[in-house]
Each structure stands twice: as C-alpha cells, then as structure tokens.
C-alpha cells in the first residue's frame with residue numbers, strides 16, 4: 001500500500017489536492033418560501049433520531065480582520081454587541097420553543113464565531129446559562145468557547161474554567177512572527193504561547209488552529225509551529241490555507257505584495273510532515289483536520305452522526321447549520337440580523353433540503369471527516385449498498401489504495417487521508 005510519508009509525498013493519486021469538501025454553505029440556495037415552510041413544518045415534528053446534536057451560538061464580531069479570513073464577521077462594537085446578544089437569545093428561544101428542539105438532546109454548547117472571547121466574563125457566562133436553561137443537554141455535555149489569545153485574558157480563562165467550560169479553541173494560526181504580521185494577527189507568537197500555557201495550567205482542554213500553505217511559509221516555519229503545538233500539549237486543527245477571492249490576502253497576492261503560496265509539492269510535504277509528526281507524538285487524526293490525544297474527541301458524537309443528526313447554529317453569519325436534511329446559514333450583517341430577529345423572523349439567509357440522492361452523497365463525505373461508512377446503515381436508509389450506487393468510484397478508489405472496503409464498512413487508508421477532500425468530490429458533481 002502507498003504511504004503518505006514525507007519520503008513519498010510525490011505519490012499522486014490526483015494532480016492537485018482539494019482542501020474543501022462538497023456541500024459547504026457556499027452552495028446553499030437563497031431561502032425560498034416553500035423550503036422555509038417545509039423547514040417550519042419539520043421543526044414542529046418530534047426528533048425521533050435518538051442522535052445527539054450540537055448547539056452553536058455565534059458571536060460573529062472580531063476586533064481586527066485577519067487578511068485570509070472569508071468568514072462573515074462584523075467589526076467589534078460594544079453597543080452593537082449588547083443589542084446582538086439580546087437578539088441572539090431571541091433566536092435561540094425561537095428554536096427552543098419548537099417541538100423538534102424540545103425533543104432533542106445536545107452534547108455540546110459551542111460559542112463559535114467570530115471571536116466569542118470578546119464577550120465580557122458576565123456576558124459569556126450569561127449566554128452559556130441561557131443555553132443550559134433552555135435546551136436539553138446530555139449528562140456529560142461539554143461547553144466550548146473559541147477566540148483569540150489577546151481577548152482570552154487570564155481572568156476570562158479563570159472564570160471560564162471555574163464555570164465548567166471544558167475547552168477553549170484558540171486561533172493561533174502560526175508561531176512565526178513574520179507571518180503573523182503579514183496575516184494581520186496582532187498578538188505575537190510569545191503572547192499566544194503564554195495564553196495557551198495559562199489555559200492548560202487551568203486544566204482547560206485547549207485546541208488551536210495552525211495553518212500551512214501560507215504565502216511565503218517555509219517547511220521550517222511550519223515544522224516549528226507543529227513542534228510548538230506538541231510541546232504545548234494541545235489539540236490541533238491543521239488547516240491548509242485556501243486563499244479565497246475577496247479576501248485582503250487574495251488581493252495582496254494578486255498585486256504581488258506578498259510572496260506566492262507554497263507549490264503543490266511543498267504543500268503536500270507540509271501535510272505529510274504534520275501527519276507524521278503528530279502521529280509519532282501519539283495524536284490520532286480525527287474529524288476534518290484535527291490531530292487529537294483526547295479520547296472524547298476521538299469518539300466525538302456529533303461528527304459521528306453526520307449527516308443524520310444536527311448542528312443547531314445561531315447568530316449572524318453562522319454557517320454550516322444542519323438539521324437532518326435541512327442545511328442553512330444566517331443573515332451576515334449583525335444589524336440586519338438584529339432587525340430580522342426583532343421582527344420575529346428566523347434570520348436564515350440560505351436554506352436547502354437534501355434529496356435522497358444528495359443524502360447519499362453526504363454520507364459518502366464521512367470519508368472526508370475520517371469516519372467509516374457503515375454499509376448496513378446505508379442500505380437501511382436507501383435500500384442499496386454504496387457499491388450499488390457508486391460502483392466505478394469505489395472500485396477506482398480501492399484500486400488506488402485510497403480506501404478499504406470490507407463487508408461492514410468503507411474507510412480511508414493512510415494514503416487516502418492525504419486526498420480526503422478529492423475523495424469526497426468523487427461522489428458529487430463540480431459546479
């Protein structure tokens with residue numbers, strides 16, 4: 001079998017690596033009245049799936065804009081944030097009152113964004129309590145808060161740990177100060193390191209994002225970030241930077257103001273190096289891009305249940321919300337969001353309902369999130385096996401050594417891990 005080790009990074013099942021899977025929020029259609037009506041009808045039914053869900057209130061405000069960021073965020077303003085939090089609670093309540101949510105259980109409350117760490121301690125705890133009081137949680141549910149090192153000051157971390165927050169997610173991105181400056185990340189690598197150490201000292205599970213494929217990034221710089229992450233004993237989301245049109249970084253690259261991104265060969269080498277270094281340090285590759293040493297993450301429920309369960313995401317600009325066949329994202333501007341909620345409307349901007357064919361394709365994207373496809377479950381849902389629906393794709397992928405198939409399941413090989421987004425795209429049409 002081929003191996004995706006640094007020595008064999010030239011293995012080329014495809015000519016270039018995809019980094020995004022199909023079915024991202026970018027493809028959702030704008031909200032249509034008939035789909036909205038169906039969604040509301042769906043929300044008035046009971047949740048009979050017996051699958052846990054994730055609750056995500058978003059704080060889509062940031063105090064500066066990273067040059068690579070394509071997320072719909074709003075500039076931080078204390079007064080708008082206060083109005084926003086009121087609206088966010090109203091939106092949460094609209095869902096909390098539905099039969100579907102009342103018959104659902106949540107195993108995670110995740111303050112996402114954006115930069116939730118911009119909230120004051122009181123605002124943060126108040127929002128968490130609001131979620132706990134109005135949604136059913138499992139006995140061992142986890143609370144997670146994401147943010148930047150500069151807004152997670154020591155007091156906030158202490159208050160979070162004391163309240164029972166399980167995890168903080170910190171967008172470290174890189175420990176290379178030169179690159180930090182180029183990406184408009186205001187705090188230094190040293191400051192990031194100190195905040196991570198403070199969180200770890202408080203016993204908080206700490207997950208950081210680090211990125212490769214950054215313009216001008218060398219293998220050495222990337223290896224240093226990996227070493228630092230391992231040394232700090234954190235969970236790591238390793239993202240391959242995809243520079244999106246419309247971002248500041250995209251325009252800077254086009255104008256030649258920043259160096260080009262690493263070439264295809266170096267990008268693969270960066271991925272393969274991370275894979276080897278993390279796995280040798282005892283990490284397991286899980287989810288989209290994570291390397292984990294935490295048992296609970298390795299078994300994480302919400303991902304395991306994709307695409308049959310749900311992530312109830314709320315707040316302006318929230319993306320990738322889904323409840324069974326429905327996928328949605330919200331209005332992006334905080335002001336328009338507040339206005340819509342105050343008029344009593346669910347602030348959804350894009351909404352789609354998947355057909356059986358689309359659900360089958362979504363099931364196949366489990367390979368992208370490093371999960372096996374249960375063939376029996378597939379047959380129970382759709383009346384046929386994956387091999388009956390995708391004979392050519394599966395034969396090709398197995399022959400290439402990218403997947404393994406047995407009587408029970410289909411799963412990625414180590415080489416397949418390198419090409420997981422390309423593999424996901426095999427089961428859908430490129431638009």
Ligand code: SF4
Pocket residue numbers: 061062064065066069070071073113114115148171
């Ligand atoms: S902190 Fe996160 S959401 Fe905010 S601008 Fe940077 S990457 Fe985007």
